[in-house]
Amino acid sequence: MSTPAADAQALPKPRLSHLLDVTAALAAHAETHDRTAELPVDGLAVVHEAGLLTLTVGTGYGGPGGTLADTVRTLTALGQGDPSVALISAMTLFAHAAQARTHGWPAELYAEVLAESAQRPTLINALRVEPDLGTPARGGLPATTARRTAQGWELTGHKIFSTGAAGLRWMQVWARTDEDPVRTGAFLVRTDTPGIEIERTWDHLGLRASRSDDVTFDRVPVAAGAVLGLGGQGGAFSPFAGGGEVVGRGDLRAWNALGIAAIYLGVAYAARDWLAGYLQERVPTNLGRPLASLPRFQSEVGAIQASLVSAGTLLTATAESEDPTHANLAKTVVTNAAIDAVQRAVALIGNAGLTRRNPLERHLRDVLCGRIHTPQDDVVLGAAGRDLLEGTAR
Known part of the structure; x- marks a missing residue:
């Protein structure tokens, strides 16, 4: 049973219209966090103050009741700024989403979670x-x-x-x-x-x-x-939680698959944007004009953009439908598109892409982590292949 809505009235209101500002705030410290490998306390505070850490608290608990599509949009923005902050935040968002649908936590414990969440970042993970x-x-x-x-x-x-x-x-x-x-x-x-x-x-x-x-x-x-x-x-x-809950229109595992994909798509967006700026600013003396003016660079950046637009469209559409049928496939497609985009960016500019003073090498290291998260590619593709060959695919 849900707690009274009044228990969560003090939760910070989510400001989805300010996601660009949140991305910029996280990006300002992402390099430092990467080098020190310390918990990004300041970044998590930014997410909390923007009302995003409690975005998925259910309306029955006085929360905003953020949808899967809202969550994917948010995690893409956080991943673009600092994917470590995004991953930590995602775990808490998933926990609140599950509670909104299963009401599994004892009422008094969840009321305690909400009371603390109104005051400070209150993190949950499985x-x-x-x-x-x-x-x-x-x-x-x-x-x-x-x-x-x-x-x-x-x-x-x-x-x-x-x-x-x-x-x-x-x-x-x-x-x-x-x-x-x-x-x-x-x-x-x-x-x-x-x-x-x-x-x-x-x-x-x-x-x-x-x-x-x-x-x-x-x-x-x-x-x-x-x-x-x-x-x-x-x-x-x-x-x-401890088992495989299926609630309403969708299996909660779709939140994990699509939320994780969103983080790494955000990383690829950050890499793409840095690449575009680098190519516009880099003027070799023997060329006398920016690398961005050369057809070879334009074509490769266009290919990166085409791949990311397609991946983003698939991710958004799958999240908006809240149909879990293709969520795992979307995770595989989107994550691999993100990895490929960053690798192509590195290959395009050579040594500059692997130099630590440039963020592209950090984006490459971060985006490669996308392959590790459950569900992994071999499981997803094996299941999709079996379903199609056995005539059960939708």
Whole structure:
């Protein structure tokens, strides 16, 4: 059951009309965040103050009820400014979107989340990946275990690639119970609970400021009802909770696929814009005019633009339909178009594209991370091929 709308009246109002300003504010510090690999606290504050971190809080909770299309538009803008900020923000946006549709959080806990969100960035993420299991999207049970206690549960385990770990307020920790038969679910843990340790392990090629570090849980207490999707073994993968929820017109997994794609499309937009400026400003002495005036450069930039316009159109249309049927395919197509665009930009200008004083090499490192996110290309394309060959594709 949703909380009274009045509980969230103080949430900052989303200013979607100011997305260009937010992009510029994030871009101003993205290089520093990349070099220091520190959590981008200032960038997250910008997103919060623009009302974007709570964009997807449901109207039943007094929030704006941002749609999937709104979220894709927002994450594209954030990704264009600083994709590390965008990825951390995306996890919180997905959690609020899931709550608006499933009402899985206990009312009193979610009311607490909203009260804090009105005052400061309040970050949520689902922690699922483990050292031995890898990505749960490919099957298997977590080693992280929830043991029954008189007060509820006691959580012990180890999660890796926990985006924004040091800045999170709430973790949705995928774990198995010690029961027979085993059940799995996402246990809701506030990060000031005793027994949680964050180990700074993230040292990555791209999205360096996303601080996707390791988190260990040593007999962490969890209230009896603070569990999402507690059910039978495994279940369909969901980045939002413990199982595979299907709500209304769309599977919530479409939010993950399209939201992630939006971030990397934003990175490609940033690379394209920098490339255009560089070509307009670069005047070799032997040429006496900007590189932008040469047909070869015009043609290649045109090809990049054609690819990105097509990818953006596909992403927007899929998000607006809220039909999950083609969401995974759209993620694959859009992400690969973004990667190809940045690689072509680097190839076009040579050494300048890989020089650290220019942002293009950072955009290249960041955009390559798009291939890593679930759902990965081999899974998506394999499923699409099987559906078509078996006559079940739509």
